Amino acid sequence: MTTELKTRILLADDHDIVRRGLRTLLELRSDWEICAEASDGRAAVQFAEDLAPDIVILDLSMPELNGLEAARRIAAHCPRSRMLMLTMHETEQFVREALAAGVRGYILKTDAGRDLANAVDALIRGETFFASRLAATIYAAEFAGMGRRRRSKSQAGLTPREREILQLLAEGRKNRDVGKALNISVKTAETHRARIMAKLGIDSVADLVRYAIRNGLIAP
Incomplete structure (x- = not known):
């Protein structure tokens, strides 16, 4: 059977x-x-x-x-x-x-x-x-090929690791928490954070959270 x-x-x-x-x-x-x-x-x-x-x-x-x-x-x-x-x-x-x-x-x-x-x-x-x-x-x-994907230029420029760190930061994680979660040093986490904010033209955590919500990375 x-x-x-x-x-x-x-x-x-x-x-x-x-x-x-x-x-x-x-x-x-x-x-x-x-x-x-x-x-x-x-x-x-x-x-x-x-x-x-x-x-x-x-x-x-x-x-x-x-x-x-x-x-x-x-x-x-x-x-x-x-x-x-x-x-x-x-x-x-x-x-x-x-x-x-x-x-x-x-x-x-x-x-x-x-x-x-x-x-x-x-x-x-x-x-x-x-x-x-x-x-x-x-x-x-x-x-049918009648349109192009309308992705944000800034978001498209982020690497997979940067998108991952962006979400963790938007969820309220500190640099040390990000480092621990991803097994990277605090210094590396800080460097990633600075690069992400520069790429997105963001200069505050509040703006970063708003960006993450707007792009569906975290729930409002």
Whole structure:
């Protein structure tokens, strides 16, 4: 007797109650299983590298490492894993950023009850899936070649390490905390901080926090 292979899903969201709700929706399908849950982006990347799930569901705004940065790393290390972004942010900018990071599905948390299963099914088939209110715009711009990605010049100039440090600083971490989290010296963390602020034209922590919120790196 052969055992049916199930689609393995990694679920990442920093709110426990949201993860429980999503798990309930996903477990209605007997051919799917949750192989791991992560409460921050860094853990999501580690689980993806260790388990190579078929589907990765990511929240956009997570601590330690936001969903966009986590998606970039997962795409680089786990190219067979298909990623779905589940978020409250419905602006075209964030959808474009997600696509550039390797995400192939983008739905809103408010629509999860209606769209989640259909989105996962689409990704399993190798297709894309977007929230209905965004689909026409994204398909036209991304897949018909009728537009360019409108990423911030400043944000595009940050390295992956700088984006990671930017998020930690915006979350209120001090230079010594950043150094400890990333296993770098305090001096190196200070150098990165100065370079980030220079690239972004920012001269205060308050402006840095506003930038991070505006660009979906942390939740408001």
